[in-house]
Amino acid sequence: MTGPASWPTRTHVWAHPVDAEHLRAVRDDAARLGGDLTHLVLEVVAYAAEEAEALGRVGRCAVVVHDDGSVAVSDDGRGTETRRDDAGRVVRKPVMATRDVRFFGTDAVRLADGRPRQGMSVVAALSTWLRHSNHRAEGSWTQEYRHGLPVDELTEVPPTGRTGTAVRFLPDPALVPDLRFDEALLADPWLEVRVRRSGPA
Secondary structure, three states, X not given: OOOHHHOOOOOOOOOOOOOHHHHHHHHHOHHHHOXXXXXXXXXXXXXXXXXXXXXXXXXXXXXXXXXXXXXXXXXXXXXXXXXXXXXXXXXXXXXXXXXXXXXXXXXXXXXXXXXXXXXXXXXXXOEEXXXXXXXXXXXXXXXXXXXXXXXXXXXEEOOOOOOEXXXXXXXXXXXXXXXXXXXXXXXXOOEEEEEEEEOOO
């Protein structure tokens, strides 16, 4: 028998797809854990850089700042890890709704803004909404979250012919009041980062 309960934990616990207590704790400590828009973008880009390094080549990452205040970040990696359990159900690694076990409660690496890296769940918890799409060789899926909590099921979408992860999020201004964005801090040796600004989509 194989399933989430037996899958090894490397970054997130597969068997617990939603950790509401963790998400609430992030919101309660928003000023320290999130800080500002630049930090949230850095948290997302850190995964793209990590993926590129794992593949042993410089990856591509696109950051789009929309007029509605949302930010979209996409990369050309392998896509968020997604598996099927014994019943054939699709299970995606719960990166948005649970903590990254490598960081919380440890001396995490510092991101370019000097703040410790905490993981993607911080971005999700501090966002009014977040859409997470991943494209892998075996399929593509998308899901929406509100303050880190999924509002719908993981939904299969038509393949794009490429692999990678795309995250678009709208920071909650009550939790992230500083919406200034310093794109200069996105420079990373493992990524070719392109930033542009766009109207509402």
